[in-house]
Amino acid sequence: MRLKAEHIEHFYAQEHILHDINLEIESSCITAIVGESGSGKTTLLAILSSLLRASSGSVHYDDISLEAIKNIDEFRKKNIGFVFQFHYLIDYLNIEENITLNALDATKSSALLKALGIEHLASRYSDEVSGGERQRAAIARALINDPTFVFADEPTGNLDTKNAIGVFELFKEFKKTGFVVATHDKKIIDYADTIIEMEDGFVKNIYTQ
Amino acid sequence: MVTPIKALRKNRLKTMLIFISMVVSICAIFLISAIANGVVTMYSTMLKTDGDIIVTQKGISDTFFSDINRSLGLKIEKIENVKKVNTLILGASPVNNLPIVGIYGVSKNRFENYRLIRGKYPDLHEVMVGEKINNILQTPKTVTISKKEFKVSGVYKSDIGFEDGGVVIGLEDASSIFHKSASLFLVTLDDINKQDISAQINALDDGIEAKTTDEFIDNYNQFKIIKISSDVISFLAFLMGILGIVSMMSMVVNDRKVEFGIMRSLGFSSRAIIIKLITETLIVAILAYLCAIALSYLILDAIGHMEKFQGYINGDITPSLAISVFFISIIMATLGSLLPAIWASRVDPMSLILQGGAR
């Protein structure tokens, strides 16, 4: 699947945040959106991922325009996963229950937990595991329905270097899924296939390595 | 099913507060309805068991104020199909140190549903006391009513609280205490062509009004007032219950914003979130209902045994009351949680990534 953004403009109130963004992102690779804090990475990620509607311009998943999707919930459930800076695991559910909360096929969870190296934590609660493990659980939750794209906003922002690298390595392992990662973490450069550089709301540069 | 219970347990304190506010309002509805029902049932059973037609003064709002001429009873007795006419003076007066007791002036043994458990029916200047009054006054030899002393001739027992907590006296004595000839006639018929006989009785005198007992009970103003008051109070309790749920659930929703944001990002529909929250509230409502019905039962039982109420307050949770209050509880929980649930369903998952997250 290919994600395509054309002539995206975005305003918060009167403030012009994103300027004429045009880009294409392939699934099954890692795309990094990098740039200084305040350059518009999060806003762009939110627009690409259906969480935010751009002031103007269009976002297409293959031929389907986001605007035209009637049941955006169903679309998110099947095609899109999210990883945020904070894990946002629900504290009254254990890890397994968190992961299978909206799973199409809950039986996949054990294999997934195993792939992420946290199968032994399935019945623990978020306050009973480490920060790195929590973020792995959040990634598992994003991956449970085999989405086409996982959007991650500063997924390593709350982790130490070792765990941050662990997260990027994980992204690399799930080859079928496209990861779009907005981050100012320089380490992403070593893992990303495509890098989109943002500056003051403009795409300054896109390069593939 | 597991998930909502886990959510409720996690938010224990607020769940508890919602639970308590529901128990209180459901209890209030049970108690006021049961007690109002009890009063109406007691009084109407009393009238129903003793006659097919009731004759009162025309246009009175309360049988206590009814004043008719006793001699009319003889004329009514002569109407074909009339089996017997019971004359009755209804009044209430202090008895010894009890501030108010129902006094029943009767022609002879009018009460069909009491049993004489001791002594005999009262003659002139004698009274017979209900078992409850007998117990409260500790088996009195005499009682003072309206400054006159009466000898207690016997004790009776009745299942109707008003009677068991009352005093039965001869018509002559009642007449001099309450300064009236009679309050009402209760007419028993051989046959059931009641409407026709009511008309014949009405034709006897301009100042009286004859109705079938059922018709009388259906139209009796005091019953309507009791019923409306109890409905109004129940409705207020219902509103208080809803307000309690709305305010607590709003706080719960606020506490759990992140959870609903995540659910939206995972592709849960607004509807699913609304259903989730309403389900949680319904679980609390069902538990609150069960607790309230048990509590109300205990309270009603305690009230029934309280001497100072002389058995006049006496409520029963009938199956139909239990069922309707169950549905009221369900509606209360649904309406109360609907608005907060809608707020929850509108949590924007963008809040999770804006300015470093919704923490």
Ligand SMILES: Nc1ncnc2c1ncn2[C@@H]1O[C@H](COP(=O)(O)OP(=O)(O)O)[C@@H](O)[C@H]1O
């Ligand atoms: N909800 C908002 N309302 C107003 N301005 C916002 C909002 N979110 C972000 N901004 C502004 O938009 C710009 C881009 O923000 P953001 O997309 O979060 O950048 P980044 O993720 O690269 O730090 C910043 O100047 C920020 O202050």
Ligand SMILES: [Mg+2]
């Ligand atoms: Mg950001």
